[in-house]
Amino acid sequence: MTTLIIAELTIRETQRRRILWMTLLMGLGFLVVFGLGFHYIYLDVSKHVTDSNERNLVVGVLLTAGLYAINFLIVVIAVLISVTAVSGEIESHTIEAILTKPVRRWEIILGKWLGFAALLLVYSLLLTGGVLLIVYLRSGVTVNNLWAGMGLMALQGWVILSLTIAGGARLSTLSNGVMAFMMYGIAFIGGWVEQIGALLRNETAVDIGIATSLIMPSEILWKKALSLLEPGLANPAFNIGPFAIASQPSNLMIGYAIFYLVALLALALISFSRRDL
Amino acid sequence: MTTDNLAIDARGLRKEFGQKTAVADFTLQVKRGEIFGFLGPNGAGKTTSVKMLLGLTAPTDGTATLLGHPLGDRQTRAKVGFLPEHFRFHEWLTAAEFLDLHGRLFGMSKSARTAVIPDLLELVGLADRAATKLHAFSKGMLQRIGLAQALLNDPELVFLDEPTSGLDPLGRRLVRDIINSLRVEGTAVFLNSHLLSEVEQTCDRVAFIREGVILQTASLASFEQESVDVILRVGEPTPQLLSNLVRFGEGVRLDEGNGRIHLTLPYENKLPELAQWLVNNNQTLYELRPQRLSLEDRFLQIVGGEVESEKQTT
Numbered sequence: 001m002t003t004l005i006i007a008e009l010t011i012r013e014t015q016r017r018r019i020l021w022m023t024l025l026m027g028l029g030f031l032v033v034f035g036l037g038f039h040y041i042y043l044d045v046s047k048h049v050t051d052s053n054e055r056n057l058v059v060g061v062l063l064t065a066g067l068y069a070i071n072f073l074i075v076v077i078a079v080l081i082s083v084t085a086v087s088g089e090i091e092s093h094t095i096e097a098i099l100t101k102p103v104r105r106w107e108i109i110l111g112k113w114l115g116f117a118a119l120l121l122v123y124s125l126l127l128t129g130g131v132l133l134i135v136y137l138r139s140g141v142t143v144n145n146l147w148a149g150m151g152l153m154a155l156q157g158w159v160i161l162s163l164t165i166a167g168g169a170r171l172s173t174l175s176n177g178v179m180a181f182m183m184y185g186i187a188f189i190g191g192w193v194e195q196i197g198a199l200l201r202n203e204t205a206v207d208i209g210i211a212t213s214l215i216m217p218s219e220i221l222w223k224k225a226l227s228l229l230e231p232g233l234a235n236p237a238f239n240i241g242p243f244a245i246a247s248q249p250s251n252l253m254i255g256y257a258i259f260y261l262v263a264l265l266a267l268a269l270i271s272f273s274r275r276d277l
Numbered sequence: 278m279t280t281d282n283l284a285i286d287a288r289g290l291r292k293e294f295g296q297k298t299a300v301a302d303f304t305l306q307v308k309r310g311e312i313f314g315f316l317g318p319n320g321a322g323k324t325t326s327v328k329m330l331l332g333l334t335a336p337t338d339g340t341a342t343l344l345g346h347p348l349g350d351r352q353t354r355a356k357v358g359f360l361p362e363h364f365r366f367h368e369w370l371t372a373a374e375f376l377d378l379h380g381r382l383f384g385m386s387k388s389a390r391t392a393v394i395p396d397l398l399e400l401v402g403l404a405d406r407a408a409t410k411l412h413a414f415s416k417g418m419l420q421r422i423g424l425a426q427a428l429l430n431d432p433e434l435v436f437l438d439e440p441t442s443g444l445d446p447l448g449r450r451l452v453r454d455i456i457n458s459l460r461v462e463g464t465a466v467f468l469n470s471h472l473l474s475e476v477e478q479t480c481d482r483v484a485f486i487r488e489g490v491i492l493q494t495a496s497l498a499s500f501e502q503e504s505v506d507v508i509l510r511v512g513e514p515t516p517q518l519l520s521n522l523v524r525f526g527e528g529v530r531l532d533e534g535n536g537r538i539h540l541t542l543p544y545e546n547k548l549p550e551l552a553q554w555l556v557n558n559n560q561t562l563y564e565l566r567p568q569r570l571s572l573e574d575r576f577l578q579i580v581g582g583e584v585e586s587e588k589q590t591t
Binding site: 001002005009013016017092093094096097098099100101102103104274276277 | 294328331332333334335351352353354355357359360361363364365366367369370378379381382383384423426
């Protein structure tokens with residue numbers, strides 16, 4: 001019950017502080033820019049390119065770029081909306097009047113997580129769905145595994161969210177933000193090392209990449225989402241770079257990411273329940 | 278005292294932060310329905326003590342019960358109210374929404390909340406501000422709404438941490454009246470305050486804490502049982518009169534400068550006796566002035582040097 005009160009309060013806070021509207025409005029702006037760009041490029045391509053494979057390549061590049069930008073935005077938004085959620089209320093002593101009520105501490109943390117998770121889900125579905133819809137309406141191109149792909153994009157947001165919430169139970173707001181972004185950065189560079197290693201058949205490099213994916217399974221979820229959606233990637237142009245999937249992430253990695261998320265959340269609940277305020 | 282009639286029963290609570298001992302020995306009992314003042318200089322361990330009692334901070338050692346239940350008991354917290362000292366509530370909520378939220382956290386039903394919230398807003402003088410967001414509130418108004426929040430659940434024990442610090446004289450009067458009405462209802466109040474005159478006017482008993490140790494716990498009424506210095510002015514302060522006064526108290530001496538006699542009576546109830554004796558012995562009595570120690574004097578006496586050195590550094 002308390003968990004739901006706090007989840008609702010969390011959503012109401014983002015609404016009252018105009019975070020919700022700003023996020024949705026700017027998301028809409030993103031879709032408008034993507035839609036206009038896609039429209040004019042596709043107009044040009046459909047006039048001058050007759051080979052349907054080449055046409056699909058252009059569509060694939062634009063769509064992947066759009067998804068990649070959304071993937072990054074989900075990470076940033078996940079950190080920004082939740083970074084002050086716990087530490088900020090500890091620093092402002094707001095939490096004291098709440099925890100002295102007949103509530104359990106973990107209910108407060110779980111409630112906040114649920115509120116932010118719901119917002120991230122809406123945000124990621126809106127943007128990912130919006131981009132895919134624009135592409136379909138304009139060019140008729142569809143993607144595979146639509147729901148699984150979109151789900152993994154949201155899951156990545158939840159993983160980052162859990163990391164920030166867990167950090168907030170112990171760290172100050174700023175160091176928590178630094179920690180979350182740096183973890184994302186480490187996973188990002190690890191993903192590149194793994195790809196290049198796979199291309200060069202360098203096993204050590206691949207192992208380093210796998211290790212970073214275990215430390216922070218964010219980039220791997222993006223890679224997995226992309227490989228599920230397959231927006232026209234059977235092309236040598238995608239051998240390297242953030243759009244490339246040199247080594248196919250296994251399904252086991254999805255299971256690991258969910259385990260990672262639950263473990264982080266459990267750590268947040270326990271750590272917050274034990275700390276002095 | 279059995280545990281049943283105690284609102285707070287703390288025995289040897291101790292809190293260490295690494296090498297630093299914030300509270301060394303917090304031992305005190307507060308009866309149900311009692312208004313209890315907790316006094317000490319800044320950094321003496323007042324807030325840490327309150328946080329241990331409220332389950333916000335885990336004690337390193339010692340035990341305590343609130344309303345007969347061990348610390349940290351969740352159901353007990355439904356009967357405890359708390360106004361924190363440094364607080365910033367969710368300022369994007371309106372006053373009524375804020376009270377509604379905290380009522381829900383107390384586990385109150387919707388009907389209970391709608392019944393009590395208008396009354397509480399009225400009580401703290403914010404009835405016309407129910408729809409105003411908290412960020413538009415002054416410090417004093419926040420203090421009032423915070424107080425209303427602490428009383429939502431009709432508590433049996435209320436912790437007030439510096440409840441009057443942001444308030445003007447009118448607001449302080451209001452808090453005093455509220456505390457007095459809590460006394461009538463039988464609610465125990467644990468009051469942390471720097472304003473000693475406030476404590477003097479509202480509390481039944483006080484405890485003094487310094488450097489994490491409770492130095493003295495005393496009822497304000499007991500201070501009246503203590504010896505009292507008296508200043509006396511009569512028409513003719515003869516040496517014979519002075520020697521006769523020795524039967525009433527100690528330290529009889531004549532201040533040659535202003536002709537006043539000083540002496541110390543062992544009890545306050547010696548005062549009328551002394552007055553009667555003077556009149557019966559045909560002394561012309563101009564002045565009979567007991568010099569009672571104010572709470573502030575006692576605070577300085579007990580906590581003494583700490584406060585002085587603090588004044589110099591701030």
